[in-house]
Amino acid sequence: MAAKREQAILKCTECGNENYHTTRNKKTHPTKMEILKFCPHCRKKTLHKEKK
Numbered sequence: 001m002a003a004k005r006e007q008a009i010l011k012c013t014e015c016g017n018e019n020y021h022t023t024r025n026k027k028t029h030p031t032k033m034e035i036l037k038f039c040p041h042c043r044k045k046t047l048h049k050e051k052k
């Protein structure tokens with residue numbers, strides 16, 4: 001079995017670009033992440049959601 005850390009991909013909710021790859025600890029972040037981050041495609045801060 002692999003480590004408990006899960007790969008999470010943060011996807012821009014406006015253009016659908018997958019801009020950020022991160023790892024997530026299920027214990028500290030049991031829910032899906034939603035973060036305001038800069039999207040180079042939209043060239044502004046947009047809401048990024050974790051892709052499953």
Ligand SMILES: [Zn+2]
Nearest residue numbers: 012015039042
């Ligand atoms: Zn975008």
